[in-house]
Amino acid sequence: MNDLEEIATLLAEPEPSAAAVARGRDRLQRRMRSRRRVGWFVPGVALVAAGAAAAVVLTTGAPTNDGAPVTGKDVLLMAAVSAERTPQGPGTYWHVTRQSSTPDGPRMESWTRRDGKRWIKGMPGDLPDAVITAPAWKTLSLKGAKVTFGELERLPTDPEALKKWIIDRKGNENDMSASEIHGDPTFTLLALIMGLPAPAEVRSAAFRALAATPGVENAGAVEGGQRLRFPYPGGGKDIELVVDPEKALVTRSNLVITDDGDLAWDDRLISLTTEWTDRLPPVKKS
Incomplete structure (x- = not known):
């Protein structure tokens, strides 16, 4: 289990402490901020921001910056945690x-x-x-x-x-x-x-x-x-x-x-x- 899966598992446990939630979210957000680089898809070409220290390879793999890739499973588990903590909005x-x-x-x-x-x-x-x-x-x-x-x-x-x-x-x-x-x-x-x-x-x-x-x-x-x-x-x-x-x-x-x-x-x-x-x-x- 990698770092991101551990965070998702921690936050998904019943009634975690406020401190645990805060620590987990802080780690998760730091990891996501370090990876989030905006790219634009052109058919057959992957473009990334010039000068990025760690390039995001859109055609061959997931973004990395410390050797641990953010896999598809990681992304979905993180979304699951966020969904659980996001109340349904009001409206007609x-x-x-x-x-x-x-x-x-x-x-x-x-x-x-x-x-x-x-x-x-x-x-x-x-x-x-x-x-x-x-x-x-x-x-x-x-x-x-x-x-x-x-x-x-x-x-x-x-x-x-x-x-x-x-x-x-x-x-x-x-x-x-x-x-x-x-x-x-x-x-x-x-x-x-x-x-x-x-x-x-x-x-x-x-x-x-x-x-x-x-x-x-x-x-x-x-x-x-x-x-x-x-x-x-x-x-x-x-x-x-x-x-x-x-x-x-x-x-x-x-x-x-x-x-x-x-x-x-x-x-x-x-x-x-x-x-x-x-x-x-x-x-x-x-």
Whole structure:
């Protein structure tokens, strides 16, 4: 177990002392600050800040400065710790924004109230900039089945128990990926950290479960966090996420998992923001 895993394990123990938490966070933040260097991806080229004492190699490995690499597992464990310590914010609507990286690319948004009513903007076929009431069938979804705020709040907070719940969950196979049908929990776990209003303890469990994924790699520091690669369940194009471990957020991804469970891919990374808000823009009258 390396230094970062020890920190994550320490902070994850039940009711650590305030002094232990402070010491662990201080060590963690010092390590992350020493590694966090912003790079910009150009197809086939890795660029880093000129004059950096310890270069971040984005194409071949994770950033290092003392011989101990920050692995993909490290990043996810750190995010799990941060998620557990970050309370769910107040607000009336769960607001999700996905923005394409192309200059004129689409921007899709949704606002979901706690009773399940939803409003959407920027969906294919809709008028530009029009906020409309979502059809009744476009509800929050998890593994091919409707999920409510209450169900999300009751999900297991132990990683193994959460994976078992996912595997046992029944859904409409027409709304599931092939890997989900065959019992792989990866996409469902990603949905819990990328777009659904899961509570802090559930998000932490999802990050921990993903940390155990065989083959997860850290490609290095980029704008917004650490760029992680997951093998596609069953084989195929790698899943790429940019994770900010200090904020426990997925900030960009080449995979879009919409609130209602659809999957979409992009050759470029798509920006993702999630927040609680009390503001709903004016809704177009039908």
